[in-house]
Amino acid sequence: MFVQIDHVDKVFPLANGGKYVALKNIELEIHEGEFISLVGHSGCGKSTLLNMLAGLDRATAGGVILEGREITEPGPDRMVVFQNYSLLPWLSVRENIALAVDEVYSRRPQGERRSIIEHHIELVGLTHAAKKRPGELSGGMKQRVAIARALAIRPKLLLLDEPFGALDALTRGGLQEQLMHICEESGVTAVMVTHDVDEALLLSDRVVMLTNGPESQIG
Numbered sequence: 001m002f003v004q005i006d007h008v009d010k011v012f013p014l015a016n017g018g019k020y021v022a023l024k025n026i027e028l029e030i031h032e033g034e035f036i037s038l039v040g041h042s043g044c045g046k047s048t049l050l051n052m053l054a055g056l057d058r059a060t061a062g063g064v065i066l067e068g069r070e071i072t073e074p075g076p077d078r079m080v081v082f083q084n085y086s087l088l089p090w091l092s093v094r095e096n097i098a099l100a101v102d103e104v105y106s107r108r109p110q111g112e113r114r115s116i117i118e119h120h121i122e123l124v125g126l127t128h129a130a131k132k133r134p135g136e137l138s139g140g141m142k143q144r145v146a147i148a149r150a151l152a153i154r155p156k157l158l159l160l161d162e163p164f165g166a167l168d169a170l171t172r173g174g175l176q177e178q179l180m181h182i183c184e185e186s187g188v189t190a191v192m193v194t195h196d197v198d199e200a201l202l203l204s205d206r207v208v209m210l211t212n213g214p215e216s217q218i219g
């Protein structure tokens with residue numbers, strides 16, 4: 001199995017000394033190349049589960065396994081796209097992508113890195129805006145930079161936390177379609193958190209629903 005979420009519980013300690021059981025006994029298997037959407041009400045634990053896949057947080061019980069190895073920390077084989085883009089405002093589109101590519105592929109020749117960068121700028125249709133900084137871009141364009149940056153690292157697992165949440169319906173529709181094509185083309189395995197059931201149905205091979213917390217489970 002490509003990814004196995006194996007009997008995962010997540011318990012958060014609370015400031016008053018108590019604890020909050022956010023996730024209880026989550027079991028999920030993800031096949032290579034699959035696109036999974038994670039849906040559920042606000043506060044049910046979607047981001048918590050995604051963070052554990054990213055290695056940003058650990059399970060309290062159970063574990064998350066990627067290609068036979070337990071995920072214990074973040075790594076370039078898993079890239080996360082957040083709702084707020086997280087681009088560096090003083091760098092251009094090209095420089096934002098280059099920063100990630102140069103870091104992860106520091107041993108590859110310069111020419112090869114340049115072509116990876118240009119290919120991914122082109123993939124999301126931003127060649128004309130490659131020199132612009134985030135402040136000069138629309139929300140949808142910033143989101144495309146974030147997606148290009150994530151894909152340029154060629155992750156095994158692409159993790160998206162409400163990537164289109166901040167966008168209007170029209171922009172959203174266009175980007176959803178683009179993401180679908182890019183994922184198909186690159187064969188990347190993706191897990192996307194969304195509030196939007198229509199979006200989940202449109203984009204994914206499988207929709208996974210979390211029940212309301214505490215002790216959220218797969219419903």
Ligand SMILES: Nc1ncnc2c1ncn2[C@@H]1O[C@H](COP(=O)(O)OP(=O)(O)OP(=O)(O)O)[C@@H](O)[C@H]1O
Nearest residue numbers: 012013020022041042043044045046047048049213
């Ligand atoms: N560090 C923390 N300490 C205590 N409780 C937490 C912590 N992080 C998350 N929680 C709780 O765990 C639950 C799940 O949070 P999570 O952010 O995963 O929800 P979500 O499904 O992503 O919600 P949304 O759709 O609003 O983003 C919430 O009830 C939240 O209050």
Ligand SMILES: [Mg+2]
Nearest residue numbers: 046047048161
């Ligand atoms: Mg969330």
